[in-house]
Amino acid sequence: MLVLQAPLTPYSASIPSGPPPSAPNRTAQPLPSNPNPALGSALFALDLVPANVAPSIPIPANLLGISIELSVADEYFGSDPQTPSYQFLNYLANIRARAGVGPIVRIGGNTQDTAEYASNLDGVIRKVGGGLNAAGIPITPHLIYSDVIFQSLKTLVNLTDARIVWGVNMVNNTADFTLDMVEHLQKSVGDSLEHLLVGNEPDRYALTGNRPASYSIDTYLDEWGALTQSIINAAYADDVRQFSAPSVCCSWTTSQILDAGMRSRFSDRLKAISAIKYPQSLCQSDAVYGHAGYLNMTNIVNFAMYDVAAVSTAVEMGLPYVLAETNTASCVGVAGVSDTFTSALWAITASLELAYRNHSAVLLHNGGANVLYNVFHPPTRNTTTTAWRTAPIYYSLIVLAEALRSTSSDQSRVRNLGLNETMAAAYGVYEEETPVKLVLVNMASSNDQTQVMNVEFDLPANGNAAVSFKTLTAASVDEKANITWAGQTLSYYSDGTLIGTEDVQTLACPSQRCTLRVPAPSVVLVFLTQQAQSQASVSTSAFEPQGTNNRQLILDSNGSRGNRGGSTSKGSTRRNAGCARARARAGATLPLLAVLAPLFVSLSV
Known part of the structure; x- marks a missing residue:
């Protein structure tokens, strides 16, 4: 139970705004050619239970989660655990309300391996170095972080039911601070710790100068084993299965490491097998492809098969396979692509394909202010606006x-239903062998009526005579702001809440045969059974900023500095106060908050 003092003075504040998104540059990033023949020229008949296509292993509803670079974690969480970034809480609460379980949040990345823990540090994170090199590639800073970040994680867990993956520094694999860090982390998040991800991209240690050029897989395994054993001896003697690895990206493969000894030597302590993979990298060269590369099922399937052998081994071991870090392109992302509706279409389709191929978690990475692929953007400290920005790829989290x-x-369970189209896909979602939902993806580049897909499928003979469905849509794949999910939007500037009236549509299916139109570009989620249809409409509670003596001030994204409110975003005015106080809507599915007394807001956990 976390009890926070209520505001001293009521106030009203609108969502701050800022500059509009930049217009598409279709010279730099041209729209891909639409399918020819047009998708609308054929009727796509789906078999919802194909005889020769086995479904995936069981997949959790929080498959698609979030990864945050450690060096900027305080920019997302806030710098004071008692006044967390309410916008960030809202973004996570949207996922929790839809999944029925809290989202996975990983904290780590390159900076986990340059980070030192100091419990008595004044502040949250202190950085030395960093920035960008001449080519615009991020330079990894050295970090020192304090116990405050664990207190923030505790608040996050209490309020959103988040599941935490924490990155452990393996570059400094004999450091005294590691055991102290694990102890404080354990006390803060308890059973909400999914696993400790030990080491980030160890196959690049020699390249980055953190190990000699002769650094080998055998040496890595010895170091990993010694470090995890020291953590077990200090904190987990009664339950050794706490770790994920190898989290390689580039020079080695996960299957190589498993076969070289990780499976035989450390299966007792592995809680998950982890990897890092992006469709392409901008770290050394320009992007290989733009929109057309992401809106392509051949590329998506190839991406999802990056290490089939390792996934198969994880399934044999009975361990979840976690894609611990991914997004559209490593090293900042692709301008005009990673920050557009293309990213949402890609993330939804790729995540379903990864699920079909037995991944248990897919975590979308987020970095600093200059990173184009971020799921959402907190305001930077050197700007006048306090507004958060919602990226199109965020919608993939709530749809999934x-x-x-x-x-x-x-x-x-998930099946790829084999639509056999380059710019379209269909996935079935099952409970055992019963189809309960259907995801239809139309990746045609613009709102062209000739590209509207007509999809036909049969319901069970003793089932419903109608289905419900919701649509994620935009006018074109390079749209950045005007995106709707079932009639609601987060707009561009946002406090993390969906605006508008939810629109769940119904389609009659005479004789249990349904014919559904899928606009271009869009994703349509179909609820096939009565039980699934009962979940189609989602209600949530929203977190609000804490009020102050000066009703002109609201707390900004970093949780400690008051800033003046900005202009209204899409007519959405937020009222009342209280740190993370809920505006409970009828039928809210996340009853986290309750007002217990005039002077206090009590947050139940």
């Missing part, structure tokens, strides 16, 4: 949460 939520257990 709804698609994968089971009506009878905590997991579903």
Whole structure:
């Protein structure tokens, strides 16, 4: 139970705004050619239970989660655990309300391996160095971080049911601070710790100068084993299965490391097998492809098969396979692509393909202010606006949460239904062998009526005579702001809440045969059964900023500095106060907050 003092003075504040998104540059990033013949020229008949296509292993509803670079974690969480960034809480609460379980939040990345823990540090994170090199590539800073970040994680866990993956420094694999750090982390998040991800991209240690050029997989395994054993001896003697690895990206493969000894030597302590993979990298060269590369099922399937052998081994071991870090392109992302609707279409389709191929978690990475692929953007300290920005790829998190939520257990199964189109896809979601949901993706580049897909499928003979469906859509794939999910939007500047009236549509299916139109570009989520349809409409509670003596001031994204409110965003005015105080809507699915007394807001956990 976390109890926070209520505001001293009521106030009203609108969502701050800022400069509009930049217009598409279709010279630099041209729209891909639409399918020819047009998608609308054929009727796509789907078999929802194909005989020769086995479904995935059971997949959790929080498959798609978030990864945050350690060096900027305080910019997302806030610098004071008692006044967390309410916008960030809202973004996570949207996922929790739809998945029925808290989202996975990983804290780590390159900077976990340059980070030292100092419990008595004044502040949250202190950085030395960093920035960008002449080519615009991020330079990894050295970090020192304090116990405050663990207190922030505790607040996050309490309020959103988040599941935490924490990155452990392996470059400094004999440091005294590691054991102290694990102890404080354990006290803060307890059973909400999914696993400790030990080491980040160890296959690049020699390249970055952190190990000699002769650094080998055998040496890595010895170091990993010694470090994890020291953590076990200090904190986990009674439950050694706490770790994930190898989290390689480039020079080695996960299957190489498993076969070289990780499986035989450390299966007792592995809680997950982890990897890092992006479709392409901008770290050494320009992007290989733009929109057309992401809106292509051949590329998506190839991406999802990056290490089939390792995934198969994880399934044999009974361990989840976690893609611990991914996004559209490593090293900042692709301008005009990573920050557009293309990223949402890609993330939804790629995540479903990864689920079909037995991944249990896919975590979208987020970095600093200059990173184009971020899921959402907190304001930077050197700007006048206090507004957060919602990136198009964020919508993939809430769509997947709804698609994968089971009506009878905590997991579903996924099938690729083999649409055999370059710019379209269809996935079935199952409870055992019963189809309960259907995800249809139309990746045609613009709102062209000739590209509207007509999809036909049959419902069970004793089932419903109608289905419900929701649509994620935009006018074109290079749209950055005007995106709607079932009639609601987060707009561009946002406090993390969906604006507008939810629009769940119904389609009659005479004789149990349904014919559904899928606009271009869009994703349509179809609820096939009565139980699934009962989950189609989602209500949430929103977190609000804490008020102050000066009603002109609201707390900004970093949780400690008051800033003047800005202009209204899409007519959305937020009222009342209280740190993370809820505006409970009817039928809210996340009853985290309750007002217990005039002077206090009590947050139940």
